[in-house]
Amino acid sequence: MNNIAQIIKQVLFDVFAVDHDIHLSRPDEQFGDYATNIALQVAKSLGKNPREVAESLAAKLRETTIFTDVNIAGPGFINLRVSATSLVRELEQQWGDRFGENQSGAGKTVVVEYPSPNMAKPYSVGHLRPGNQGWAVKRLMEATGWKVITDNHLGDYGAPFGVWVTGFLKLSSEAALERDGVYELGRVYIATKQALKEEKERGESVLADEVQQWLIKLENGDEQAKSFSERFNRISLAHIHTVMNRLKISTDYELGEAFFAPYGKAAVQKLLETGVAVQNDDGSIIVPLDDYGFDVPLLVQKSNGAALYATSDLATILYREEHWHPDKVIYCVGAEQQFYFTQLFAMAKKLGITTDLYHLWFGFIDQLNDDGTRAKMSSRKGVILMEELLDKAEQRARSVVAERDVSDEDIKKIALGAIKFSDFSADRRTNILFDWDSIFALTGYSGPYIQYAAVRVNKILGDNIDTEPAETSEYDYEAEKAVLAKLLGYPEVVTLAATSIEPHKVATYLHELAREMNRYYESTPVAMGDVTVTQKWARLGVLKKVSHVFTHGLDLLGIEIPSRM
Numbered sequence: 370m371n372n373i374a375q376i377i378k379q380v381l382f383d384v385f386a387v388d389h390d391i392h393l394s395r396p397d398e399q400f401g402d403y404a405t406n407i408a409l410q411v412a413k414s415l416g417k418n419p420r421e422v423a424e425s426l427a428a429k430l431r432e433t434t435i436f437t438d439v440n441i442a443g444p445g446f447i448n449l450r451v452s453a454t455s456l457v458r459e460l461e462q463q464w465g466d467r468f469g470e471n472q473s474g475a476g477k478t479v480v481v482e483y484p485s486p487n488m489a490k491p492y493s494v495g496h497l498r499p500g501n502q503g504w505a506v507k508r509l510m511e512a513t514g515w516k517v518i519t520d521n522h523l524g525d526y527g528a529p530f531g532v533w534v535t536g537f538l539k540l541s542s543e544a545a546l547e548r549d550g551v552y553e554l555g556r557v558y559i560a561t562k563q564a565l566k567e568e569k570e571r572g573e574s575v576l577a578d579e580v581q582q583w584l585i586k587l588e589n590g591d592e593q594a595k596s597f598s599e600r601f602n603r604i605s606l607a608h609i610h611t612v613m614n615r616l617k618i619s620t621d622y623e624l625g626e627a628f629f630a631p632y633g634k635a636a637v638q639k640l641l642e643t644g645v646a647v648q649n650d651d652g653s654i655i656v657p658l659d660d661y662g663f664d665v666p667l668l669v670q671k672s673n674g675a676a677l678y679a680t681s682d683l684a685t686i687l688y689r690e691e692h693w694h695p696d697k698v699i700y701c702v703g704a705e706q707q708f709y710f711t712q713l714f715a716m717a718k719k720l721g722i723t724t725d726l727y728h729l730w731f732g733f734i735d736q737l738n739d740d741g742t743r744a745k746m747s748s749r750k751g752v753i754l755m756e757e758l759l760d761k762a763e764q765r766a767r768s769v770v771a772e773r774d775v776s777d778e779d780i781k782k783i784a785l786g787a788i789k790f791s792d793f794s795a796d797r798r799t800n801i802l803f804d805w806d807s808i809f810a811l812t813g814y815s816g817p818y819i820q821y822a823a824v825r826v827n828k829i830l831g832d833n834i835d836t837e838p839a840e841t842s843e844y845d846y847e848a849e850k851a852v853l854a855k856l857l858g859y860p861e862v863v864t865l866a867a868t869s870i871e872p873h874k875v876a877t878y879l880h881e882l883a884r885e886m887n888r889y890y891e892s893t894p895v896a897m898g899d900v901t902v903t904q905k906w907a908r909l910g911v912l913k914k915v916s917h918v919f920t921h922g923l924d925l926l927g928i929e930i931p932s933r934m
């Protein structure tokens with residue numbers, strides 16, 4: 370809550386002895402700078418006439434010096450106008466290097482899990498949203514004072530290894546592996562899976578047996594199997610790191626499924642001992658969840674004793690409880706696994722785990738087909754690989770800046786800015802449309818649009834570092850009023866985005882700030898042309914703050930500002 374809200378809160382308390390937080394909205398400009406419906410809320414709880422409540426509050430608010438106009442609209446909305454100079458004063462009071470941040474999460478620990486790709490195939494766009502949103506969530510939680518532990522829950526265990534070796538020996542070669550690395554492993558994996566499927570349809574199991582044999586060999590510590598496994602995993606993990614580096618994301622830990630495999634048995638044992646799980650006659654072990662509204666139980670051990678995805682997740686939950694004592698765990702994983710996670714979380718509850726487990730899921734990434742219809746993003750070859758997408762984005766970024774002299778470093782920032790921002794273009798649950806033209810549009814709702822606005826601000830600041838400070842108390846800041854009001858709204862946006870775990874709210878805000886800035890430039894000369902020293906200095910002061918908020922806000926989304934574009 371900012372000072373303006375604080376003042377209203379105090380007045381409310383003085384007049385009605387009611388302690389209530391104030392939420393300020395931004396009405397249409399003709400009505401005022403801020404509006405509140407607090408009179409309606411209070412009238413309801415006190416059983417009074419809302420209009421009368423509003424009148425009494427307004428009378429008191431007019432006595433304060435901060436408001437230049439207080440009026441009542443409709444049944445009891447209070448519209449407030451403040452002077453531009455009071456906005457500056459307000460901003461100065463709140464200002465600091467960490468403007469926008471708060472400590473509301475202090476003392477609490479959150480585990481954020483992302484991007485958790487699978488090792489068997491190259492990194493595809495399927496893991497773009499988990500990584501991207503996960504990173505933003507990490508940054509938002511940090512900005513609100515939480516202790517954040519990030520963990521990459523790699524899909525690095527089980528059958529894929531057997532498929533890899535079987536396929537590699539039949540379909541590949543050292544030379545091909547040397548040349549194409551993970552892309553060769555991915556090719557081999559997909560081809561072998563296909564062959565396994567065909568074999569099964571024919572009622573045969575030669576390949577399948579071979580896959581099993583390799584898995585058993587690995588379990589028994591066979592040297593050749595171990596060497597294959599280490600080599601393939603090394604290649605795949607190096608690739609995952611390359612992609613994550615290009616995406617500018619990282620995690621504190623990388624405790625994947627393989628890490629938790631040895632804990633599976635004990636975890637299932639615990640389920641049995643506590644009566645949360647029951648063993649069927651065939652030896653399989655399930656957790657009935659009918660008391661949680663699911664008629665399908667969760668299978669945690671197969672009849673042959675083999676562990677499952679859920680087993681490893683259960684072990685993961687127990688491990689995190691024991692070692693990290695989190696207050697909250699945020700799983701950044703696609704929408705396909707929604708049902709699974711509700712089951713998993715219900716099981717955890719049955720086991721007495723009270724930690725807030727949260728599945729942060731995402732809609733799909735769609736693309737426009739040539740005929741204008743919309744479909745899940747893919748290429749003729751199948752899934753789109755992350756490196757292909759990044760390469761293509763860099764080409765696009767290059768064409769956006771055309772002949773201008775922009776460094777490779779900056780090109781990469783623009784490419785990433787476009788891709789990442791498009792991910793935040795709507796509520797995360799909706800499918801997003803990935804359209805190359807609009808994600809790079811310098812005039813629309815895009816990352817580069819905001820980056821460009823920020824570059825412009827920074828350019829003016831850079832060109833004027835030598836400007837002599839002038840006395841700014843003479844200046845009225847009327848021309849900057851809208852920008853100032855926008856800046857003042859930033860801390861609340863960060864709070865809201867963090868508490869609702871919706872990073873796209875920061876994106877929406879930044880776009881509005883960029884628009885406000887562009888409007889401002891059109892009407893106001895900042896440092897060139899017809900400006901006095903006082904005006905120039907005061908205006909540069911506001912721009913400095915705008916620059917700070919652009920940098921801070923984009924950083925929350927994992928987007929950097931190029932030095933030129």
Ligand code: ARG
Nearest residue numbers: 485486487522523524682702
């Ligand atoms: N590797 C999985 C996948 O790509 C995601 C893992 C999600 N995290 C978890 N704890 N199950 O589908």
